[in-house]
Amino acid sequence: MLAPYACDPARSRGRRHPEPAAPTRNDFQRDRDRVIHSTAFRRLVYKTQVFLNHEGDLFRTRLTHSLEVAQLGRSIARPLGLHEDLVEAIALAHDLGHTPFGHAGQDALNACLHEDTGPAALEPPGEDEPHGGFEHNLQSLRVVDALEERYPDFDGLNLCFETREGILKHCSRANAQWLEAREPGGVGARFLRGQSPSLEAQLANVADEIAYNAHDIDDGVRSGLLTLEQLEAVALFDHHRRAALADHPRLQGRRLLYETIRRMLSAQVYDVIDATRQALREADVRSLDDVRSRAPLLGFSPAMREASAVLKRFLLTHLYRHPQVLETTGRARRIVADLYQAYCADPSLLPTGARRAGLSLRRQVADYIAGMTDRFAIREHERLTGERLFT
Numbered sequence: 055m056l057a058p059y060a061c062d063p064a065r066s067r068g069r070r071h072p073e074p075a076a077p078t079r080n081d082f083q084r085d086r087d088r089v090i091h092s093t094a095f096r097r098l099v100y101k102t103q104v105f106l107n108h109e110g111d112l113f114r115t116r117l118t119h120s121l122e123v124a125q126l127g128r129s130i131a132r133p134l135g136l137h138e139d140l141v142e143a144i145a146l147a148h149d150l151g152h153t154p155f156g157h158a159g160q161d162a163l164n165a166c167l168h169e170d171t172g173p174a175a176l177e178p179p180g181e182d183e184p185h186g187g188f189e190h191n192l193q194s195l196r197v198v199d200a201l202e203e204r205y206p207d208f209d210g211l212n213l214c215f216e217t218r219e220g221i222l223k224h225c226s227r228a229n230a231q232w233l234e235a236r237e238p239g240g241v242g243a244r245f246l247r248g249q250s251p252s253l254e255a256q257l258a259n260v261a262d263e264i265a266y267n268a269h270d271i272d273d274g275v276r277s278g279l280l281t282l283e284q285l286e287a288v289a290l291f292d293h294h295r296r297a298a299l300a301d302h303p304r305l306q307g308r309r310l311l312y313e314t315i316r317r318m319l320s321a322q323v324y325d326v327i328d329a330t331r332q333a334l335r336e337a338d339v340r341s342l343d344d345v346r347s348r349a350p351l352l353g354f355s356p357a358m359r360e361a362s363a364v365l366k367r368f369l370l371t372h373l374y375r376h377p378q379v380l381e382t383t384g385r386a387r388r389i390v391a392d393l394y395q396a397y398c399a400d401p402s403l404l405p406t407g408a409r410r411a412g413l414s415l416r417r418q419v420a421d422y423i424a425g426m427t428d429r430f431a432i433r434e435h436e437r438l439t440g441e442r443l444f445t
């Protein structure tokens with residue numbers, strides 16, 4: 055069933071610390087299982103996707119988002135002959151490095167590292183730490199490579215090259231060089247050589263986009279910040295809303311929303327499958343090496359890419375930049391910035407488990423804050439500053 059250009063666990067580039075094969079599971083299955091059992095994975099349940107975790111019980115969290123990405127990834131992987139377990143492992147791990155409070159938290163932490171002019175900023179980076187600010191893809195890799203503490207003989211989860219490659223979706227040049235120096239020809243190399251990752255990695259990326267575009271519509275309407283009427287301006291949504299109404303003329307409200315989203319999801323999944331098959335044929339791709347040497351081949355048709363871009367712009371304007379969302383994220387940024395300052399000013403406030411040899415204080419602080427859940431960050435902020443920014 056596996057296509058000749060798929061990743062094959064039997065031909066994996068292996069783990070950084072060699073381990074004997076498991077008797078019944080392939081190496082990508084094992085990676086997926088390791089991710090599910092990790093501490094960072096459990097924390098995703100209390101981390102924001104768009105809406106803060108405590109704003110409502112039915113909004114997506116990073117955990118349910120990651121499960122939806124895995125589901126969409128599997129649906130597309132099988133008909134393309136790609137390795138489902140690998141796609142699932144990457145999808146479940148792709149957001150492990152996210153800070154509390156979604157993008158607001160990540161931007162705030164990045165700004166703290168860049169704008170810090172205090173004594174912590176003068177300390178040179180340790181050998182084991184990335185450079186510059188905070189990159190969430192690199193942080194996801196740090197979680198599985200270094201920060202999880204579960205095994206007797208190594209730090210991290212010791213995942214296969216192919217899983218780690220998929221997790222590191224983006225990387226700055228400076229950090230790619232830092233990775234390359236530590237692991238020549240490893241996961242940093244493709245950013246320096248201009249190569250593509252595996253199709254499984256490309257798929258996890260596209261499934262991420264399909265997932266959040268769909269569920270942010272759902273959560274946006276549920277929250278009352280978006281209306282069905284507003285969404286009629288989005289061609290992709292409106293096309294499927296009309297089709298749903300043509301088949302079910304009396305459909306309305308929540309069921310109309312769900313039926314529309316379901317049809318949108320299906321259309322995007324089939325579009326990716328068809329467009330990718332065509333791209334693979336036209337590029338005469340026969341092996342994984344062919345995949346790596348060509349520009350990314352897995353994705354939407356040009357028409358669907360444009361339709362998805364319109365939807366994304368709509369969500370940016372009407373949801374992510376909604377005054378009510380911005381007001382919440384403003385407070386979230388303050389929490390992250392205040393925590394960073396407090397720990398850098400007085401490292402004794404950090405728990406002993408967060409102190410790590412070989413890392414500068416600012417990186418230890420960044421790792422600790424990045425690992426927090428929304429509610430832990432809110433409580434810790436209140437404990438350290440006496441201020442309660444969310445009730």
Ligand code: MG
Pocket residue numbers: 119148149262
């Ligand atoms: Mg994601």
